[in-house]
Amino acid sequence: MLATLDLAYQSELAGAGDWLHMLPIAVGAHPLVHLNAALNTLATLLLLIGLWQIKRGLEIRHGRVMLSALFVSAMFLTSYLAYHFAVELTVRFTHPGPVKYAYYAILLSHVLLAVTVPFLALAATIYGIRAVGWGKAAALPPAEKARNRAKHLKVVRWAFPIWLYVSVTGVVVYLMLYHLWPSAELDPTLTTVPPSIAAPGSVGG
Incomplete structure (x- = not known):
């Protein structure tokens, strides 16, 4: 599947011409970049819905939405x-000025905190399932469910x-790098595609 995406991606770039400047997004971005941004956006919406539900006492619906967010x-x-x-395609943020420092500050905090998300989200999910008694957790005694709720x-x-x-x-990093201040490596006004973009896999990720 990745090979098919790469072929379509390179074909799109190879056929790109003067019409590139008409597109609202950076054409040089790999399709998976847009997919990742879409998944992040969906996860954000699900998390906000889950927060809204639990604040209104909709515990079961909250649990289902949070499981969807985890998925x-x-x-x-x-x-x-x-x-x-x-x-293995790397795109650098090339816009000068203060926005560059803002971008890297956001990116650094994003990367460092992202490492903890799988562990925290999974732990919260497991404790939540045991607290409400879903599946095999239904057999847990009330005291054990209460302890899991506290955890x-x-x-x-x-x-x-x-x-x-x-x-x-x-999503913010995606918008900054590919839409608001597109990297010079993806500049749609270029009539030729830079070598680092024309050959996915030639640049380390």
Whole structure:
């Protein structure tokens, strides 16, 4: 599948001409980049819906939505790893000025916190499932469910804001790099595609 995407991607770039300046997005971006941004956006929406539901006492609906958010985030992680290890395409932020420092500050915080999300989100999910008694957890005694509820609440104080921040900043980084201040490596006004873009896989991820 990745090979098919790469062929379509390179074909699109090879056929690009003067009409590139008419497009609102950076054509040089690999399709997985846009997929990752879409998954991050969806995860953000699900997290906000989950927050809205739990604040209104809709615990069961909240649990289902948060499981969906976990699934979407897992899909994102799979796509992200595929992009960086299979495609191996790196695009640098080349816009000068203060915005460059803002970009790298956001990117650094995003990357550092993203490392913790799988562990925090999974722990919060497991405790939450045991707290409400879903599946095999239905057989747990009330005292054990209460202990898991307390653990769930303790974890989500950190897990939720970090998870939400990582999802939001993932979209922000995407918008800054590919839409608001497109990298010179993806400049749609160029009549020729830079070598680093024309040959995916030639640049380390």
